[in-house]
Amino acid sequence: MDKHLAGIDFSAPSAEVARRLIGVTMLVDGVGGRIVETEAYDRTEPAAHSFNGPTPRNFSMFGPPGRSYVYRSHGLHWCLNFVCREEGHGAGVLIRALEPLAGLERMRERRGLDDPRLLCSGPGRLCQALGVTREFNNLALDAAPFALLAPEAGAAVAVLAGPRIGISKAVELPWRFGLAGSRFLSKPMR
DNA sequence: TGTATGATCGCCT
DNA sequence: GGCGATCATACAG
Secondary structure (H helix, E strand, O other): OOOOOOOOOOOHHHHHHHHOOOOOOEEEEEEEEEEEEEEEOOOOOOOHHHHHOOOOOEEEEEEHHHHHHEEOOOOOOEEEEEEEOOOOOOEEEEEEEEEEEEOHHHHHHHHOOOOOOOOOOOOOHHHHHHHHOOHEEEEOOOOOOOOEEEEOOOOOOOEEEEEHHHHHHHOOOEEEEOOOOOOOOOOOOO
């Protein structure tokens, strides 16, 4: 597949891909919105699932870039990543929050909530809102059910960086990225 | 506004 | 047997 998607080169380092994904619109079966928060992971640092090599859970992280890696977190939530770098490297970007724009009614049904700020503001929440489960693992991001749309040309996207959330290793790396001023972040940027 | 806790599964030591 | 790339709820201040 073409490694360039929504104007982003997915063979680039995960931190660069994570930064450039802010402002991109992501849809799953037509439901989704603008990406406002991401985190980068790379096999070279111990917070990444790929750090210890391939396992049955993380094998899609070692496949070609531009595909999905979906895993179960804490036994009950799903989390969505976009694979990057070259095939076999083991890098990805965790999608942590969206600004809901399309399919709001579907999201409300799935989440059992009305407040738009609680629909997609967290990696587990957005997967529930978009209906992402294990069946969506290791799929190409340039084909249905996924769709990625670049921001409008010339649109200014102000991105802030900070430490990643919920990890205990490599906590110092500033590999969390967020849209400045967004009300849809899982937590404010520092 | 903040801190604690339970739910519950796959992988690692 | 322990520990997460989490979330919702319960409580304290």
